[in-house]
Amino acid sequence: MKSPTINLRDLLFLVADPNSYICMIVHSMLRSFGANKVIEVRDSLGVVKALTGQKIDILLVDSKLPPHGGLKLTHAIRRNANNENRTVPILVMTSDTRATTIKTARDVGANMVAAKPLSPASLYDRLAWIAFNPRQFIDTATYFGPDRRFKIEGYPSGVGRRKGDHDLEVGEDAGPALSQTEIDNLLNIARSGQD
Amino acid sequence: MANDAESDAKAFFVDGRFEQMARRPGGVPREEAIERALAMIEENKPGFCDWLDRELAELGELIRQNESQGADQGDWTETAYLQCARMRDVGTTMGFELVTFVANNLCEIFQAVNDGAEYRGDLVDCHMQAMLLARQEQYRNLRPDQLPELSGGLRRVVEYVPNKPPSA
Numbered sequence: 103m104k105s106p107t108i109n110l111r112d113l114l115f116l117v118a119d120p121n122s123y124i125c126m127i128v129h130s131m132l133r134s135f136g137a138n139k140v141i142e143v144r145d146s147l148g149v150v151k152a153l154t155g156q157k158i159d160i161l162l163v164d165s166k167l168p169p170h171g172g173l174k175l176t177h178a179i180r181r182n183a184n185n186e187n188r189t190v191p192i193l194v195m196t197s198d199t200r201a202t203t204i205k206t207a208r209d210v211g212a213n214m215v216a217a218k219p220l221s222p223a224s225l226y227d228r229l230a231w232i233a234f235n236p237r238q239f240i241d242t243a244t245y246f247g248p249d250r251r252f253k254i255e256g257y258p259s260g261v262g263r264r265k266g267d268h269d270l271e272v273g274e275d276a277g278p279a280l281s282q283t284e285i286d287n288l289l290n291i292a293r294s295g296q297d
Numbered sequence: 298m299a300n301d302a303e304s305d306a307k308a309f310f311v312d313g314r315f316e317q318m319a320r321r322p323g324g325v326p327r328e329e330a331i332e333r334a335l336a337m338i339e340e341n342k343p344g345f346c347d348w349l350d351r352e353l354a355e356l357g358e359l360i361r362q363n364e365s366q367g368a369d370q371g372d373w374t375e376t377a378y379l380q381c382a383r384m385r386d387v388g389t390t391m392g393f394e395l396v397t398f399v400a401n402n403l404c405e406i407f408q409a410v411n412d413g414a415e416y417r418g419d420l421v422d423c424h425m426q427a428m429l430l431a432r433q434e435q436y437r438n439l440r441p442d443q444l445p446e447l448s449g450g451l452r453r454v455v456e457y458v459p460n461k462p463p464s465a
Contacts, residue, residue, distance in 0.1 A: 109324030113315055121383055123348040127390055130341060134333035136325040159315040166379060189311045197382040218382075219389035222334035226327055233319035241307040249308070 105230045110137040116152050118143045118172065119164040119195065124218075128162060128195075131222050135229070144168075146175045153179070153187045160232070161187075162216075165196035165203060172196075173203075173210050180211035180246045188246070189239055191232050195220060211247025213237075338391060345391050349384065349432050356380050357425060364418050374416065378407035384428075395431040398441040398448060399424055402455045409458045420454050427451055 115137055119125045125142045132140050141158075143149055145168045152158060161179075163172035176192050179185060194212040196203060207215045214228050237248040325333070356377060363373040381403040388396035403424050410416045427447065430436055441448035 105327045106320075107322075107324045107326045108319040109321040110319060111324070113318050121387075123344070123387060124383065126344075127338065127341065127387065130337040131334045134325075134337050135330040157314070159313075159318070189313060191313065191315050197379070197386050219386035221390065222331040222338075223327075226330050226334075229319065230327070233316050236310070236312050236316045238308045239311050241309070242305060 105227050106234050108135070108226070108230045108233050110135050110229070113137060113139065113159040114156065115140045116143065116149065116158045116161045117141070118145075118149045118161065118167050118175075120144050120166070120168050121164075124164075128220065128225070131220070131225055134222065135226055146170060146172075149175060153185065153190075158187055158190055160191045160193065160229075162193045162195060165194050165198060165207065173206050173212075176207070176212050177210035193228060193232065208250055209245070211245070213248050342391055345387070345393065346432055346437075348387070349396065352380060352384050353425070353428060353432070360418075360421060360425075364416065364421075374407050374410045378404060378411060381407060393431075393437055394440045395436055395444070395448075396428070399427045399431050399451065402451050403428075405455050406458050414458055417458065420458060423454060424451065 110132065115132055117125050117128050117132070117140060119128065119142075122142075122144070125144075129140050129142060141152055143152055149161070149163065149167070153161075163175060165172045167175060172194055176194065179190070179192070180188060182188060191213045192211065193214045193216055194207045195216050195218055196207070197218040199217045204215055213232050216224060216228050239247065240249050359373060359377055359380070381400050385397050385400035385404055388394070388400055403421065406417075406420055406424065430447075436444070
């Protein structure tokens with residue numbers, strides 16, 4: 103599937119990674135994609151400050167962001183009903199592609215997980231996916247975030263709709279959106295740079 | 298019977314600023330964006346070695362301070378694993394395959410230790426030495442298959458690391 107063109111000009115990106123070099127690489131990629139507003143922070147406090155001071159358009163956060171990790175931070179952002187950035191798209195970047203981590207990222211309300219090493223193609227495609235496949239938000243006593251039962255038709259590397267996919271509507275729990283095998287396949291493809 | 302959480306579920310559509318703005322016409326087409334990003338990465342390569350030196354120094358210090366404890370105390374081997382994963386990932390993004398290869402081996406070693414294998418300082422040491430070699434200009438742009446003796450030897454070392462803790 104050909105990825106659509108995205109226009110990132112004037113969107114405010116917040117890149118949160120403890121490593122300055124990785125931040126710089128991601129920043130460079132985003133600039134290459136046409137982004138002209140990118141803020142870098144190194145820890146969760148930096149994210150909180152940035153989110154408090156302005157309206158962030160998208161957050162790219164490392165899963166191990168100090169001190170408590172990007173997944174806990176994502177959970178905190180989603181659970182805070184007073185946070186005007188509560189529905190901000192969150193893309194979790196991670197070197198840890200174990201199924202449990204991916205599942206946790208999904209369950210804390212991340213929109214997408216990008217496996218490190220990031221390639222320009224994988225980052226562009228994930229941003230395009232978020233832009234062109236907006237999902238319903240689900241608000242329950244135990245979860246706030248994008249509908250986890252999303253379809254991945256054609257994204258990001260030819261993974262098609264599965265027999266068990268349901269339409270996007272609130273209903274009886276249909277189980278995990280992605281099987282572990284599909285998640286693993288998705289990330290293995292990304293890791294080997296085939297997308 | 299539906300539980301309370303399900304019956305109380307609210308669903309609403311969010312088409313936020315990111316989604317709306319990103320769909321505007323006039324963006325950078327995918328192929329052009331990727332080409333630009335790769336050129337930018339190429340420009341950033343000279344800084345890679347300085348960064349790698351700092352990472353290696355930090356890792357060396359971490360190992361020096363903690364290896365006498367083995368994997369029994371603290372979570373330093375998890376920190377070491379993450380540091381190696383960072384070198385592996387950045388090495389891949391920057392296209393330095395030998396660095397990626399050695400860092401990936403270190404990841405496997407520390408992951409095995411985290412999973413309960415015995416910590417073997419000599420196995421880590423030889424990879425640290427290999428990493429110092431891999432960062433040098435004459436080796437940096439080589440692939441592991443262009444140095445079969447080195448890469449084969451290091452793979453054998455990694456395969457020597459037991460995946461399971463020794464039985465009592």
